[in-house]
Amino acid sequence: MGKGFFNMRRKNAISGYLFIAPFVLGFLAFMAYPLYQTFRMVFSTVSLDFANNEFAMRWIGIENINRAIRIDPFFVQYMTEELIAMALLVIPVIIFSLFVAILLNRKFPGRGFVRAVFFLPVILASGVMVGIETNNTLLAMVSDQIQEQNAMRANITGVVERLLSDQFGAGVGEEFIEYILEMINQIYAIAMASGIPIVIFLAGLQTINPSIYEAASIEGATGWENFWKITFPMISPMILVVVVYAIVDFMSRTDGQVMEMIDEQINLFRDFGYGSTIAVIYFLVIAIILAIVGLIISRLVYYYD
Amino acid sequence: MARNRATDGYLFKRDIGRVFVGIFTVILLFGLCFVILQPLLHQFSNSIMSQDDLFDRTVIAIPRYPTFANYRLAVELMDYWGSVLRSLGVTFGVALLQIAACTLVAYGFARFDFPLKRFWFACVILTIIVPPHIIRSALFLNFRFFDVFGMINLIRGDPLNLLDTLQGYLVLSATAMGLRNGLYIFMLRQYFRNMPKELEESAWVDGCGKLRTFIQIMLPDAVPIIISCFLFAFVWQWTDGFYSGMFLRHFNMMSLQMGSLGDMFITHYRMTAVGGEGMLNPPLATIEAIISTGVLMGIAPIIIIYLFAQRFFVESVGQSGIKM
Numbered sequence: 001m002g003k004g005f006f007n008m009r010r011k012n013a014i015s016g017y018l019f020i021a022p023f024v025l026g027f028l029a030f031m032a033y034p035l036y037q038t039f040r041m042v043f044s045t046v047s048l049d050f051a052n053n054e055f056a057m058r059w060i061g062i063e064n065i066n067r068a069i070r071i072d073p074f075f076v077q078y079m080t081e082e083l084i085a086m087a088l089l090v091i092p093v094i095i096f097s098l099f100v101a102i103l104l105n106r107k108f109p110g111r112g113f114v115r116a117v118f119f120l121p122v123i124l125a126s127g128v129m130v131g132i133e134t135n136n137t138l139l140a141m142v143s144d145q146i147q148e149q150n151a152m153r154a155n156i157t158g159v160v161e162r163l164l165s166d167q168f169g170a171g172v173g174e175e176f177i178e179y180i181l182e183m184i185n186q187i188y189a190i191a192m193a194s195g196i197p198i199v200i201f202l203a204g205l206q207t208i209n210p211s212i213y214e215a216a217s218i219e220g221a222t223g224w225e226n227f228w229k230i231t232f233p234m235i236s237p238m239i240l241v242v243v244v245y246a247i248v249d250f251m252s253r254t255d256g257q258v259m260e261m262i263d264e265q266i267n268l269f270r271d272f273g274y275g276s277t278i279a280v281i282y283f284l285v286i287a288i289i290l291a292i293v294g295l296i297i298s299r300l301v302y303y304y305d
Numbered sequence: 306m307a308r309n310r311a312t313d314g315y316l317f318k319r320d321i322g323r324v325f326v327g328i329f330t331v332i333l334l335f336g337l338c339f340v341i342l343q344p345l346l347h348q349f350s351n352s353i354m355s356q357d358d359l360f361d362r363t364v365i366a367i368p369r370y371p372t373f374a375n376y377r378l379a380v381e382l383m384d385y386w387g388s389v390l391r392s393l394g395v396t397f398g399v400a401l402l403q404i405a406a407c408t409l410v411a412y413g414f415a416r417f418d419f420p421l422k423r424f425w426f427a428c429v430i431l432t433i434i435v436p437p438h439i440i441r442s443a444l445f446l447n448f449r450f451f452d453v454f455g456m457i458n459l460i461r462g463d464p465l466n467l468l469d470t471l472q473g474y475l476v477l478s479a480t481a482m483g484l485r486n487g488l489y490i491f492m493l494r495q496y497f498r499n500m501p502k503e504l505e506e507s508a509w510v511d512g513c514g515k516l517r518t519f520i521q522i523m524l525p526d527a528v529p530i531i532i533s534c535f536l537f538a539f540v541w542q543w544t545d546g547f548y549s550g551m552f553l554r555h556f557n558m559m560s561l562q563m564g565s566l567g568d569m570f571i572t573h574y575r576m577t578a579v580g581g582e583g584m585l586n587p588p589l590a591t592i593e594a595i596i597s598t599g600v601l602m603g604i605a606p607i608i609i610i611y612l613f614a615q616r617f618f619v620e621s622v623g624q625s626g627i628k629m
Contacts, residue, residue, distance in 0.1 A: 012418055013420060016417030017419055019409050019410065019413025019519075020425060022410055024425065026479075026481050027482070030477060030482040031432055031435070033447070034443035035435070038440045046442070046446070048446075052463075055446050114338055118337075118338070120342075123607060124604060124607075126541055127545040129563075129600070132564060187337075203622065248433070251436060252436035259438055262441065275441070275442050276442045279442075282439075287434070
């Protein structure tokens, strides 16, 4: 047993490494090493020397970080705005996609069509498609004005907002009403970000054994109780997945203010050091948020098996 | 009826409730479908409007004088057919290479035990979480001065410039580091993991080697999920601007053409408009109409793919049984 078993295991290990070899090479060369370089660039200025075909980094300590946090008038503001926007989007995305998934889990005519349409944004709202309308010199200049004009126009939610804040403003708290109304105004953005979450929730819902519901309904449970006592706990591992997905997805959008700032620093000013600095700070902040949220939710998650 | 009376109207109430909830569901879901599809419909109606319709405030969705002039102009400005053909070829090849690499790697993670396996898999997760934008400067510099541990420098005397070359992206694709490749590895691994161990064992007993087991026994079973991943790789590569901008600029990929159509049109307008000595700006509504046209034409191929292969897209995500 001893020697033969060991040989088998070693063979297994070698084959395993042969299979994952492309990834190991790629990861070391195009992820680990660039990450290390990026972290070094945070503390350096980068100068390109095209004549000698090389680039050099000069150590300057925490100057870049200082510039990002203390001097740059936009970075901290943009990042806070992004984080607030993230919270405003991720929470409704989870509620919305769970709601839609539960509705889609029922049988009704045209279900396949509806499911296909909800998944469409995954394919169409990716890469360059985001913000393509204003992606040219003229429209980019006036896009802010157009947005302002649209905001001025009396839309339905605007009217409701005025009515509600006049009536209940003192009682319910204006911030709360504004938050709800903002969610309604955002419905398009929410639907666009919900493609994959809906499918994940649907897959989760379909793994729930129908006999649990049967037993519950014999005991006289109502639909509302069914949801909170069966569906919600059973689907809670999926909530963790969806939260992580939604945060990562939000972060890697190309039209975010911070992402645009990074692009600008690197493509326009060729300031690799500063571009990397804001990229790293932004990523670390989100990674910390991801870790905290993940930890909190994973405490609350219920595993059936 | 008798049963209904016997239950004091409970059954009737329940049926009414069900019908009501059903109608509510259908209205809500189809309404939301409209919300998602509306921009596409709006772009379509914009794209077939003539100048008169664009500035006529009474025309909202259906143009009075529909025209295909925008399409003709966009075809000309974007070099549409050439661009579509090149993009199809490049995207197909790159996606194929990426999925081949990802399948190998995923199989390795799913079916073999080796030291540091958890560590390397954590690295896969890391590639999913870290957006390539973060390491953008380093990637840019590494490919501008491409050098594998100083070896190329030794042979050629100076490092290669792989920016704006297909080779650069092929290297990334072959090493499973292309666009969202971590995700494909994750999905494929999930699938391979769920295959019965007995398959492998009986193959081994029959004297089938590891590679042959993979190619002849495991691979045929995994064809649907591989197709799904390939389709994802294809459509995401089609709309990608990050890697395309870095490596594939000279191919005039569709994604880049769509992105620059607005500016191309402005230049074209200035060149052809009468008077103003080439400084005249086109009206904004006209720019929007031409961009809508370009976007619709640019995404037409992937919409067609989605129409036919919708099942592969939607079901694969559920199939992979994501859990944490």
